[in-house]
Amino acid sequence: MTTQQDKSIYTFHTSFGTISALKENGVIKAKSIRYARSERFKKPRPLEYAETQEISDKTPVCPQNVSPLLDRLIQKTDVEQFEADESPQFLTITRPEHFNEKEKLPVIVWIHGGSYEIGCGDLPTSDPSVWVKEQHIVIVSVSYRLGLFGFLGGSEERPANLGLYDMIAALQWIKKYICDFGGDPENITLFGQSSGGDAIAHLMIAEETDDLFQRAIIHSAPLGFRINRQKMSHEFFLKTDILKDEPDALKMVAGYSNFLPSFRKYGLKTSMPFCTQYGYPPLCREEETVQNWKQNAKKYDVLIGSNQDETAFYVKTSQTGIYTYLPHRILNKIVRKTTESIYEKPAKDFAENLAAGGGNVYQFVIRSTLKNNYIGASHCVDLPLLFENKEAWQSAELLKDVPWEYIQENGKKLRALWAEFARTGAISENSERPEILKLRKV
Template structure:
């Protein structure tokens, strides 16, 4: 490490020097949007080569190209428009204590964002990790990866599929090789992910060659009940994409060369067709596919057996009302709720159990039986005026603790940041950080509420 205490800190990594900046809270330094790999469209990632001189790491990374999101109806406004979008999206952001010593090796938290594998970004303000760095004295690595059609299309001759997982594996290798330069311990890496991020962690756990790249895991609200894609479902989606591109860009249009707007429009049409009449098929169109590298040998019929035997200490859990987020953001379900509120709420409860809670408990039970140290939680707090209960993503403001980023979230309506969010957030961060440091397990049946 070099001169982390300066206003524009410079760090010497194994690949070259990078210049970061001091976070606005003053006690944290951050290195934004560092490229960990490069990848042509539908190609495997290749590590970023070494460079000479000092690279600038003071600007946030662009998001992977994606369609508009409705998550602002749950999480409030974001800075997504400021970040922009670019297919060159394989970046990490690292934060560390400003006063980290030259010989310190701090625990590392790797954050993998969610978004149904189709939305999200490494530098969204929602996911600012500065509070975790300050309160836990850890180093954080936030990872960007390819989304939607770019990351998850499987079409032989075009894309082998599971490129998003290949990206995450490349980011973990980068972390192993580079995080010590920022004061992190590559032998003490905890993966933390929510929603698709948690699902992706379970996929990484399922691949024996990748297990040594991380040492603990925290899985928040993973949609494990949706399982994995199959060769059949992937081929069906690829057919939808091909037909859509023929309509949009002309017969025989090549997804490797068409404009990104055309590709995203094809993604949109494929998602609609995959969902079927009334959108009743809840399985994502673009998702990891069983049997495809790095999930070789993993069966879609019972996908999490290998993950259960990975051996990593684990925290896993869900919120009490996961599915209410999707009722709010899906126009059809929202209209149905207005007409049949009781029936829709009952259906949401069933979906929460089948897609989130029961599969999480099943993975926890199997992992514990296989000898892993496992803790479970259920997040039950809800805001008094949101109408969303303890919905999907409700724990994120408490985990990251960024008042400016989260205080206008509809899912927090009627709550006091100082009386409600801040006290429980401190507790949640302490539980997670103690686990990351290996100093304490949370209760096997913890319920996060006040």
């Protein structure tokens, strides 16, 4: 446990301005650096210099609804720790404390998940300190607009894909300034989980992203939800028009929830009502996506995969609905079928399309090797492996009956492999694999 005496202020003098950071636990962390500003439904405006920044106890987040499911499965949200900001373009840089000024360290950019609807880059459950210290890398955690503010549009007045534009602005900032923090601007790997992984797949074919990153690590991207969304998105866009001028952003967020039940007719994809939208800048039309991924395949080294029991997170822990009455063998079949259709097969197709385009691609599966693990290797189980933080994860129902030593042992090996990929774009056959991992070169 870190005491106040273990913490000290560190100052970065950069071409962007003076940035205050906190030195603790063997890392230096510059929190909540504003990389851009935006007005409602407008593109982000990059900043040319650092705004006056004090180290705050509160983390800025895009206005959002609290998720009872994530509260139960991962960590109870303490709303007092967060400050809602409709312009949430912030990033946090974590760097090793012990550092040679002549070094240029590999950079991993964390794009958080949360169905394009909830979360932020800088959470205790995605604290990269252990990974940074162990592997001597720089990790940048990015926050961006979500939900109505970032991922639902369809007109000049309310453009689509503004959250993607925020990510692009963050990557442009990182490319320009990360060398002042010891990072190598020519060795940048994007790492995203769930919708964060989906966003990265789309940044690979978006306009304005050339030379902004070299590699992609894509975890549990729900690529099975990306197609045939136009009709649902357009209906959602029209229904939420009455909310667009609501001055109170939190009321606006609470208001759209009333429309969600009417979208159940669109099937499983309604569990992710917000998403990237094809046919609007900076993306191509849906029918052009596969060809564009193939054309861009040689630009990026890609590591993509999922967990073996992704949907157990939702199916086996449900406290309402039909799932609560079904026997385990039926639940297991539902988990297998939905995991395969939403995550596994789309990831396999994605990887094989990139390989067909001449890309350097690896595919992985994370599985549980514990006998008494009811949920198994569910959605998000990869996060405590990479972002080891016992205090943040200890009450997570996701890890019920999973010994913390199991997380530590497998996580350390996984972090080493993923850092190796971020450094070189390859994973050696001789590198030690954790027992939970199946990995293949495509």
